[in-house]
Amino acid sequence: MSVSVVIPTTGRPSLAAAIASVLVQGVAVHEVIVVADTADEITVPSDPRVILLRSGPRAGGNAARMKGITEATGTIIGLLDDDDVWHPDKLEKQLAAAGDAVNETHWLSASYVTRSSGVIWPERPIGDNEDLADYLFHKTALRGGQGALHTSTLLFPRALALETPFDTSLPFHQDTAWLLRLRREVPGLRVFQVASSLVSLFDDGPASVSKSITADGSLKWMHSHLTGVTPRTRGDFIMTVPYFFALRKKDYRAALRCLVEAFLYGPPSLYGALAAITLPIKLRQAKNL
Numbered sequence: 001m002s003v004s005v006v007i008p009t010t011g012r013p014s015l016a017a018a019i020a021s022v023l024v025q026g027v028a029v030h031e032v033i034v035v036a037d038t039a040d041e042i043t044v045p046s047d048p049r050v051i052l053l054r055s056g057p058r059a060g061g062n063a064a065r066m067k068g069i070t071e072a073t074g075t076i077i078g079l080l081d082d083d084d085v086w087h088p089d090k091l092e093k094q095l096a097a098a099g100d101a102v103n104e105t106h107w108l109s110a111s112y113v114t115r116s117s118g119v120i121w122p123e124r125p126i127g128d129n130e131d132l133a134d135y136l137f138h139k140t141a142l143r144g145g146q147g148a149l150h151t152s153t154l155l156f157p158r159a160l161a162l163e164t165p166f167d168t169s170l171p172f173h174q175d176t177a178w179l180l181r182l183r184r185e186v187p188g189l190r191v192f193q194v195a196s197s198l199v200s201l202f203d204d205g206p207a208s209v210s211k212s213i214t215a216d217g218s219l220k221w222m223h224s225h226l227t228g229v230t231p232r233t234r235g236d237f238i239m240t241v242p243y244f245f246a247l248r249k250k251d252y253r254a255a256l257r258c259l260v261e262a263f264l265y266g267p268p269s270l271y272g273a274l275a276a277i278t279l280p281i282k283l284r285q286a287k288n289l
Helices: 015-023 061-071 090-103 132-137 158-163 174-185 215-225 231-240 242-248 252-264 270-288
Strands: 003-009 031-036 050-054 076-079 084-086 107-114 155-157 190-201
Touching (some): 015 031, 061 174, 076 090, 076 158, 090 107, 090 190, 132 174, 132 231, 155 158, 174 215, 231 270, 242 270
Parallel strands (some): 003 076, 031 050
Antiparallel strands (some): 076 155, 107 155
16 A cells, blocks of 8 residues: 555645645655646655646646546555645544555545634534435535535545546536546445544635636536435535625626526525525625624
8 A cells, every 4th residue: 555645736835835744644655746737837845755747737626636646656545735734644544544445446535624714624524324415515504514525635546536537627616526426436435534634724715716616607517417416405505606606706697596596406405595595694794804
């Protein structure tokens, strides 16, 4: 068993801290593959384990990830965004959680994260035999109530990503689309989630989400990728993702379309509907902070 870590980057200054957090892991990594999705100069440490590759430029996060995964020589892949950092015991704890499955192909591991606000997220791990889409999108509480498998926590066999690769054509919702594809195409996929924070995020929240995402684009993505799920889960997704993008851009026509589609293709759960009602207030409060 050997771990290759893939870090897509556009050259943000936080890249140095991300790489450093991998090199000090209690379980030594086999290699750190930094994939630059830019033509700009990228500086990496002079450590023989650190390899610099290039994709694009502007090919997108999934193209950079797949470039790194394809070129990797380790048997297990760890993903890390260039504005996040791993805690020193991340690999040790996630590999221990996976146990003997590390020698198999159809599994992935994740952990909780600490958001830039200091909040540890998600609020609960995925349940035994819980549907992955339900865990990610079904609202079970007014505040929060949805799960998460953050990209920077993901650990999985390289063979899994070669067998079921990331879609390099997607401009957004990229990692979520991959998780949903695994849900559809990999029966018996085992998910091991460590219920403690092993990653710190330093640029998360509404301001960090790509400004290129529109409500209509997110709705179109839903129709293509969020298939075979319960109406409730589909409705909750619309109320918490496309509807958010519509309100953030003050595109009230798109917001109305989201409301219509949420009940046409849903309906959402009670908490999903309540979240939509309170979202404008939350956005106004966030803007005033």
